Amino acid sequence: MLARIFSSAVIGIDAYIIEVEVDLTNGLPSFATVGLPEAAVKESKERVKSAIQNSGYSFPDDRITVNLAPANIKKEGTGFDLPIALGILTATRLIVQERVDGFLVLGELALDGRIKPVNGSLPMAIAARAAGYRGILVPYENRLEASVISDLDVIPVQNLSQAIEYLRGNQNIEPVRTDIDPLFRRQDPYGVDFGEVMGQEYAKRALEIAASGAHNVIMVGPPGSGKTMLAKRLPTILPPLGFEEAIETTKIFSVAGMLPKDQALITTRPFRSPHHTISDAGLIGGGHYPRPGEVSIATNGVLFLDELPEFKKHVLEVLRQPLEDEKVTISRASMAITYPARFMLVAAMNPCPCGYLSDPKHECKCSAHQIQRYRSRISGPLIDRIDIHIEVPAVPYKKLMGAGFDAETSDAIRSRVCKARAIQQERFRSSSIHCNAHMGSRLIRKHCRLDAEGVSLMEGAIDRLGLSARAFNRVLKIARTIADLDGTTNIEADHVFEAIQYRTLDRSNNK
Structure with missing residues (x-):
């Protein structure tokens, strides 16, 4: 008795179709999974058996062979639990094969039959639509992100019994639909505004130019001069995310397991600010089974590196390639995975170790050698890749209190930025780039x-x-x-x- 269930797996941020074949034959009871399964996939047999039995169904006392095709690609994760369970029950003729042929299935099983969420359901839904499937069975908590894909029935299931009864035709589950337009009309999505920044007109002008051309920026100034405050407000003057950018950003968050449960789509530009103790794998991506790093999670948004010289030098040096190529390729013996890394780099640093070089109100006690050694932590090739270098001096008291000063809002600045970006889009309409910085x-x-x-x-x-x-x-x-x-x-x-x-x-x- 042979059954086929179609599922999906992710390489990078794109999904591909996995055919889960389940064969039941006479012989001593056994359960074998083939097709280059990783440890989590091999362990699925225990979860599947307990989930089927605890859901009130009979687990066959036969020789069970599960093949995950294509067999030459490693399978990783727990999302194959539900397809394997449904494959076994289809092979026992509890479910009719024709009922499952039009669906892509994914989900992790708890021992009591509950279906837990998995990472990457958005790219899997995109793969399902591209392959011509009429629907996709997803864990209930993954329903929103999968439902942003039109022309695809997204069926949310909370437990194994519900999935089985739906496929047997005994229970109706309405497909989930998500209206995309209201997601892009959220008011004040960032919660901060350039109008809150008193003074620093020179720095704000530089950031407006940076936003207009997608240029990288480094700010140099004493502690408390407002470098972090300015950086956090940079996304508020960038052009709004388009739908394709939002899909790409959401795919990365989904694969990384960072998409909030109640959010269907990332509609604001990411702002990532990793601590200076981050490793090169955390910044660029990596691991035994590669995962996206901060440069990829910041795609279509801003990567802010505060206290730049405090980062390990070899960590900073790995930024060179993504800054040039706008992508990161992580190579392993069995695979090479490419993640997008199209971000604006904003860095901040003090002018010297104590932070008060050229500050008229504080005396700098650093020697010339200490200053040179401090700045040498950032290599010349990396500095060359940062377009805009600006000084951010301490703000005078009168400007800090806002006396007689009306700061320009983010909306006003963004309108000018969008006009400049429109000129660039027209200029580069016949090429693959969109901004002057590229x-x-x-x-x-x-x-x-x-x-x-x-x-x-x-x-x-x-x-x-x-x-x-x-x-x-x-x-x-x-x-x-x-x-x-x-x-x-x-x-x-x-x-x-x-x-x-x-x-x-x-x-x-x-x-």
Whole structure:
């Protein structure tokens, strides 16, 4: 007696179809799982047997063989419990094979038959629709994320008995539907606003430029000057997430097991701020069976690294590749998994170990050697990959109290950012990029041409600051973004001059 149940597994953030074949034959009672199952999959036989018996059904006293195809890919996780259980009961003819053929099935079983949630149900629902299945049986707690996929019946099941009776036609379960539009109309999704930041006009201007062109930023300033406050408000001026971006972000959160149970879709840009003790695997991703790291979880959002020099140097160095390629490939002996890593990097640091270098109100007690050693924790190649360097000085008392000062709100800044992004989308409509920060050398030559005055300014900056070729290109891309904010087609000398001002660390390194 042979039965087939279709399930799914995830590699990276994309799912693929798994065919669960269950064969019952005469012989001594046994239960064997083949098809490169990992430990959690092998252990499923004990959960499946107890769940079937505790749900009031008979477990067959036969030789049971479960094959997970394709057999050349390792199967990991507990999501195969429910398909294996339904496969066994289909092989015993309790369930008719034709009833399960149109469904993808996933779920972990408790010993009493309850169905527990699994990671990655959104990419699995996408795979089910792409493969032409009419529906997907999911754990009840996974119903919302799976139901954002249209043209697919999402059937939530809470226990094994409910799943069996539904497939036998004895119980009706209404498919779950989610209206996407209200999810994108949430009011004040971030809870913070740039209007709360007193002073720091120079830093806010730099962050507006960064948001307009998706440029990476590093802020240098004394403790308490507002670097963290500014960074946390950067997502509030970024353009709203589009549907495709929201799906990609939600897939990553789903695979990582970080999607809230009551949330169908991530509709706000992520803001990730890992502690400086994080490992390279935690930042980039990895593990025995690779999982996404912070750079991937921050995709379509902001990765904030506070106290940048306090991070381990080898951890910072692994940022180079994702900053350039916008993806991370984690290689193992049996597989290579690629995760997206398209994020804005925002870093913050003190100017010296004590934090008070150039602060007029506090005396810096660091020696030149201590300052040099502190800054050398951040390598030149990494600094080169950060477009905008800005100083964030301490805020004067009057501005801190807001006397006679009306700070601009995030909504006002975001409107300008969106206009600049619209110009860039039109500019790059025939290419695979969307923002100025992602331009390669060919596009820089095409879209970042300078007039004679601009060329003269750049020559002087290169001579004075000793800019590398990469830093030179960064300045050109920043100038292009400033021109887009001004709504001008050509890059003018004023744009170049302002762009050069955002290379603070280049200036300090050449004093």
